[in-house]
Amino acid sequence: MHNKYILSIDQGTTSSRAIVFTHSGSMAGIAQKEFKQIFPKPGWVEHDPNEIWSSQFQVLNEALDNAGIGAEDLTAIGITNQRETAVVWDRQTGLPLCNAIVWQDRRTAGICDDLKAKGYEEMIRDKTGLVIDAYFSATKWKWILENVPGARDKARSGDLAVGTVDSWLIWNLTGGRVHVTDVTNASRTMLYNINTLSWDPELLELFGIPENALPDVRSSSEVYGETSDGILSTAVPIAGIAGDQQAATFGQMCMSPGTVKCTYGTGCFILCNTGDKPVLSGNSLLTTIAWQIEGKTTYALEGSIFIGGAVIQWLRDGLGLIKQSAEVEQLAESVKDNGGVYFVPAFTGLGAPHWDPYARGMIAGLTRGVTAGHIARAALESIAFQVNDVMHAMEDDAGINIRELKVDGGAVVNNLLMQFQSDLLGIPVIRPKTIETTALGAAYLAGLAVNYWSTIEEISEQWAMDRTFIRDISEKNQKELKDGWHRAISRAKNWDH
Numbered sequence: 001m002h003n004k005y006i007l008s009i010d011q012g013t014t015s016s017r018a019i020v021f022t023h024s025g026s027m028a029g030i031a032q033k034e035f036k037q038i039f040p041k042p043g044w045v046e047h048d049p050n051e052i053w054s055s056q057f058q059v060l061n062e063a064l065d066n067a068g069i070g071a072e073d074l075t076a077i078g079i080t081n082q083r084e085t086a087v088v089w090d091r092q093t094g095l096p097l098c099n100a101i102v103w104q105d106r107r108t109a110g111i112c113d114d115l116k117a118k119g120y121e122e123m124i125r126d127k128t129g130l131v132i133d134a135y136f137s138a139t140k141w142k143w144i145l146e147n148v149p150g151a152r153d154k155a156r157s158g159d160l161a162v163g164t165v166d167s168w169l170i171w172n173l174t175g176g177r178v179h180v181t182d183v184t185n186a187s188r189t190m191l192y193n194i195n196t197l198s199w200d201p202e203l204l205e206l207f208g209i210p211e212n213a214l215p216d217v218r219s220s221s222e223v224y225g226e227t228s229d230g231i232l233s234t235a236v237p238i239a240g241i242a243g244d245q246q247a248a249t250f251g252q253m254c255m256s257p258g259t260v261k262c263t264y265g266t267g268c269f270i271l272c273n274t275g276d277k278p279v280l281s282g283n284s285l286l287t288t289i290a291w292q293i294e295g296k297t298t299y300a301l302e303g304s305i306f307i308g309g310a311v312i313q314w315l316r317d318g319l320g321l322i323k324q325s326a327e328v329e330q331l332a333e334s335v336k337d338n339g340g341v342y343f344v345p346a347f348t349g350l351g352a353p354h355w356d357p358y359a360r361g362m363i364a365g366l367t368r369g370v371t372a373g374h375i376a377r378a379a380l381e382s383i384a385f386q387v388n389d390v391m392h393a394m395e396d397d398a399g400i401n402i403r404e405l406k407v408d409g410g411a412v413v414n415n416l417l418m419q420f421q422s423d424l425l426g427i428p429v430i431r432p433k434t435i436e437t438t439a440l441g442a443a444y445l446a447g448l449a450v451n452y453w454s455t456i457e458e459i460s461e462q463w464a465m466d467r468t469f470i471r472d473i474s475e476k477n478q479k480e481l482k483d484g485w486h487r488a489i490s491r492a493k494n495w496d497h
Contacts (some may be wrong), residue, residue, distance in 0.1 A: 004023075004073055004074065004075040004452070005020050005021060005022060005028060005067065005069060005073055005074055005075065006020070006021045006074065006075055006076055006077070006078060006443040006446055006447050006452060007019075007020055007021075007060070007063065007064070007074050007076075007077045007078070007236070007443075008020075008021060008077075008078045008079075008080065008439040008440070008442045008443040008446075009056060009060065009077060009078070009079045009080070009081075009169065009442070010080050010081075010244070010436075010438055010439040010442065011052060011056055011079070011080070011081040011082060011165050011166075011169060012081075012082055012244065012265065012266070013082045013085075013102065013103070013104070013265070013266045013267075014034055014035070014037065014266055014313075015032050015033060015034045015035065015055075016032070016033050016035060016052065016055040016056040016058075016059050017030065017031065017032040017033075017059055017063075017439065018030070018031050018056070018059040018060045018062070018063035018064075019063060019436060019439040019440075019443075020063050020064065020066075020067040020069065021439075021440065021443040023452070023453075024462060025434065025440060025443075025444075025459070025462040026434075027434075027436065028067040028068075028069070029063045029064065029065070029066035029067025029068070029069070030063055030066060030436075031058075031059035031060075031062035031063040031065075031066055032059060033055040033058055033059050034055075035047065035048075035051045035052065035055045036048065036051060037102075038099060041107075043105070043106035043107060043109075043348065044105055044106070044107050045101075045102040045104045045105040045348070046099035046100060046101060046102060046105070047085065047099060047100045047102055048096075048099055048100070049087050049089065049096040049099070049100050049168055050095075050096065052100070052165065052168065052169075053168065053169065053172045056169060057172075057231070060231075060232070061232075064232075070233055070234075071227075071232035071233045071234045071236055072233065072234050074232075074236045075237075075447065075450055075452045076223075076236065076237045076238070076239040076240070076446040076447060076449065076450045076452065077173075077227070077236055077237070077238045077239065077240075077446060078238075078239065078240035078241070078247075078439075078442030078443045078444070078445055078446030078447070079166050079169055079170065079238065079240065079241045079242075079442055080166075080241075080242055080243065080244050080247035080438050080439060080441065080442035081164065081165040081166045081169065081185070081241075081243060081244060082102075082103060082165055082244060083103060083164060083165075083184075083185055083188045083243035083244060083245065084103035084135055084136050084137050084140075084164065084188050084189070085100050085101065085102045085103050085137075085140075085164060085165050086100060086101045086137045086140035086141050086144065086162070086164070087100045087162070087163055087164065087165060087167070087168040088141065088144050088145075088148070088151060088160065088161070088162050089160075089161050089168070089171070090154060090159055090160070090161070091158075091159050091160065091161050091176070092159055094171065094172070094176050097144070097148050097150065097151055097154070097160075098144060098148045098151075100165070100168075101140040101143065101144065103135055104267075104306060104348045105134065105140065105348075106134050106348055106349055106357050107134070107143060108134040108139035108140060108142070108143050109134045109349075109357040109358070111134070111139045111142065111143065112132045112133055112134050112139060112357070115132050115206075116132055120132065120206070123202075124190060124203070125280065126280075127193045127194070127195070127200050127202075127203060128187070128190050128191075128192060128193065128194060128200075128203070129187065129194050129278055129280065129286055129287025129288055130188075130190050130286050130287075130288075131284055131286065131355055132190075133355055133357065134349075134357055135304065135306075135351070136188060136189060136190040137164060137188065137189040137190065137191070138189055138190035138191050138203070138207045138209065139190070139207070141162050141207065141209050142207045142208055142209065144162075145208060145209070146208075155210050155213055156210075158212055158213075160210070160213040161179055161213055161215075162209065162213045162214060163179065163181060163214070163215050164181060164185045164188070164189070164243075166181055166182070166185050166241050166243075167179060167180065167181045167185075167215045170224060170225070170238060170241075173225075173227050173228070173231055173238060174225045174226065174227065174228050174238070175228030175229070175230075175231075177225060177228065178224055178225035178238075179215045179216065180215045180216045180217070180218050180224050180225075180241075181215040181216075181217055181218070181241065182217065182218055182219060182220045182241035182242060182292070183197065183217060183218075183219065183220060183289045183291070183292045183297065184220055184241070184242045184243040184246040184247075184288070184289050184290070184291060184292075185241065185242075185243045186199075186215075186217045186289075187288050187289040188243060188288065190203065190207070191203045191204060191207065191209060191214070192217065194278055194287065194288070194289055194299070195278070197217075197292075197297065198217070199211055199214055199217070218241075219292040219293060219294070219295070220240065220241055220242045220246070220250075220291040220292050220293060220445050221239070221240050221291070221292075221293045221294075221445040221446070221448045221449040222239065222449050223237045223238070223239045223449055223450065224238050224239070224241070225237075225238055226238065237449075237450060238446075239445075239446040239447075239449035239450050240442050240443070240444070240445030240446030240447070240448070240449060241442070241445070242291055242441060242442055242445055244263070244265075244269075244438050245263055245269040245271055245302065245438075246271070246288070246289070246290050246291055246300070246441070247437075247438045247439075247441030247442045247445070248261060248263045248269075248271075248408055248409070248437045248438040248441055249261050249271045249273065249290055249291075249300065249441070250290070250291055250441035250444060250445060251408070251434075251436075251437030251438060251439075251440035251441030251442075251444060252406045252408060252432065252437050252441075252463070253459070253460045253463045254271070254272075254273045254406065255273065255456065255460065256273060257273050257274055257275040258272065258273065258398065258400050258402070258403075259272070259273050259406070260272045260273075260391075260394070260402050260404075260405055260406065261405070261406040261407065261408065261437075262387055262405055262406075262407050262408075262409075263407075263408050263409040263437075263438065264308050264309060264383065264407065264408070264409035264410065264411035264412050264417075265308060265309055265409045265410060265411070265438075266307075266308060266309055266310045266313075267304065267305050267306050267307060267308045267309075267310065267351070268305040268308035268309075268383060268386060268387055268409075269302065269303070269304055269305070270302065270303040270305075270387060270390045270391060270394065270405075271288075271290065271300045271301070271302050272300055272301045272302075272394050272398055272402070273290060273298065273299075273300055274287075274299050274300055274301055274398060275298065275299065276296065276297065276298060276299070277299060278299045279299065279301055279397060279398060281301060281393075281397045282396065282397055283352075283353045283393035283394075283396055283397050284352060284353045284354075284355050284393070285301050285302060285303050285352050285353060285390070285393055285394060285397055286301070286302040286303070286304065286352065287299065287300075287301060287302075288300050288301075288302045291445070293445075293448065293456075301394055301397055301398060302352075303351070303352035303353065303389075303390030303391075303393065303394060304351040304352050305351050305352065305383075305386045305387065305390065306346075306347075306348050306349065306350070306351045307345040307346070307347050307348065307361075308383050308386070308409075308411065309325070309383070309409070309410055309411045310345070310347070311343070311345040311347075311379045311382060311383065312325045312328050312379065312380070312411070313325065314345075314347070314379075315328060315375070315376060315379055316328075319375075321372050321375065321376060322376070326413075328376050328379070328380060328414070329380075329414050329415070329416050329417075331372060331373050331376040331377075332373060332376040332377035332379075332380050332416055333373075333377075333416060334371070334373035335371065335373040335374050335377055337377070338365075338374055338377050338378045338381055339365075339367075339369065339370055339371075339374040339377075340365040340367070340484070341363065341364070341365045341366060341370055341374045341375060341377075341378040342363070342364045342365055342378055342381075342382070342385075342484050342485055342487075342488035343361075343362075343363050343364075343375065343378035343379045343381070343382045343488075344359075344361060344362045344363075344364070344382065344488050344489050344491075344492040345361050345379070345382050345383075346359035346360050346361050346362070346492050346495075347360070347361045350489075350492070350493070352389075352390050352393065353389060353390060353393040354389075354489070354493065356493050356494060358493075358494050358495060358496045358497035359489075359492045359493045359494065359495055359496075360492060360495040360496050361492065362488065362491060362492040362495075363375065363378065364487070364488040364491060365484070365488070377416075380414065380416060380417050380420070381420055381481075383411065383417060384417060384420045384421040384424050385424065385481075385482075385485040385489075387421060387424075387425075388421075388424040388425055388482070391405070391425060402427065403427060403428075404427055404428045404429075404430055405421070405425060405427060405428070405429050405430065406430050406432065407421070407429055407430065407431050408431075408432060408435050408436075408437040408438070409435065409438070410435075412431050412435055413435070415469075418431060418467075418469045419469050419472065421469070422469040422470055422471050422472075423471050423472060423473045423478065423481075424478065424481065424482070425471070426471045426478070427471075428468050428469065428470055429468070429469040430465055430467075430468050430469075431465070431466045431467050431468075431469070432463060432464060432465060432466055433464040433465065433466045434464070435466075444459050447459075
């Protein structure tokens with residue numbers, strides 16, 4: 001068994017990746033491919049589901065080649081994915097009816113406003129742990145059923161399949177034999193009751209989603225099926241699924257209540273383990289399922305920040321301030337501070353704890369003395385400011401003092417950002433040796449299901465620290481920075497309404 005490997009599929013918002021992991025949790029091979037982001041109208045974000053699948057299929061095989069192994073060397077496959085992105089396809093042909101509507105897409109904000117006006121907020125929050133927002137899958141599927149020609153007819157005839165990206169990948173990996181999701185992805189749809197652990201009939205009726213189109217909901221660690229002929233050279237069990245943020249929380253070994261991680265990716269996502277009972281938020285955070293293993297469900301509080309690393313991509317692609325994302329740290333370090341500049345990256349509204357779909361991006365405090373370095377620094381700092389807002393809301397909700405923050409994701413290699421994060425929070429920020437914790441979490445879930453690893457305790461021993469960042473500014477300076485941020489964000493709110 002120890003000579004075998006686990007393949008982790010990590011299907012993200014801007015790229016598809018595959019990573020081969022060894023029994024010790026180290027990476028043996030990796031492959032990645034970016035795919036097209038489609039913006040048909042302001043506030044709309046789409047992906048081509050066929051390109052998601054083709055890019056994922058390509059890197060699947062490349063990762064095996066890069067590891068120097070074949071499919072026969074794999075014990076299992078784990079899947080982690082961008083969450084809330086809504087895919088709809090034909091069960092007969094396996095072809096998507098339209099582009100996937102991405103989690104960042106705001107086209108259904110009006111539907112959400114209508115639901116709020118009709119007084120559904122409390123009912124939806126009690127059942128799903130979620131706030132009413134265009135972020136989640138239910139309003140996206142509703143929009144597709146009402147706006148894509150033929151979608152409603154296929155739903156009536158039973159030929160329609162709807163799912164999040166994990167379901168779409170498994171459908172393709174198994175040759176259309178298996179239509180499943182796991183509890184973590186289901187809990188992000190606004191259709192799944194996190195108390196009864198089932199699709200909720202009242203919510204299905206409210207959004208007009210037929211239950212027969214939805215995937216079966218399973219645990220996060222079990223064998224769902226095998227890859228079909230033509231995918232790999234031999235059939236391999238698919239044995240783990242978790243939405244990307246839950247997978248990262250598992251990969252970071254946040255196993256006890258009160259442990260917290262933040263993933264710095266396209267967005268930033270902070271999860272706090274709350275144990276075996278859902279904790280409802282008084283600060284507009286989300287209550288979500290962290291994972292379910294062997295019948296035991298673990299819950300979490302989550303704060304979702306829509307624009308994290310994406311603000312650096314915008315500096316690169318939108319403004320042309322940098323040629324590669326990695327250059328932002330050097331540019332930001334060309335100035336000693338932000339020079340009074342604050343950047344609110346509300347390109348697609350604001351997530352937790354503000355939940356304002358009508359907020360828009362803003363750079364405040366500009367003077368003639370401001371340079372590209374100040375803007376780069378303000379962009380980096382905006383990521384940490386948003387994380388700070390969520391962390392304080394989380395402490396209020398959970399009734400705890402968070403003692404440390406574990407971090408992962410692509411942006412955590414940026415030492416300036418990590419140091420500024422610790423400066424704002426006033427607690428240690430801990431970066432692990434393996435920052436690919438999302439993919440690692442999916443590998444762990446799959447490996448547990450097939451006894452590749454025997455216990456969570458065995459896995460926990462693999463977690464290792466790379467560096468800890470400790471606060472290095474005065475409380476006075478900290479307060480001044482936060483006050484400036486709060487002034488800036490108040491001006492960005494409700495801009496487009």
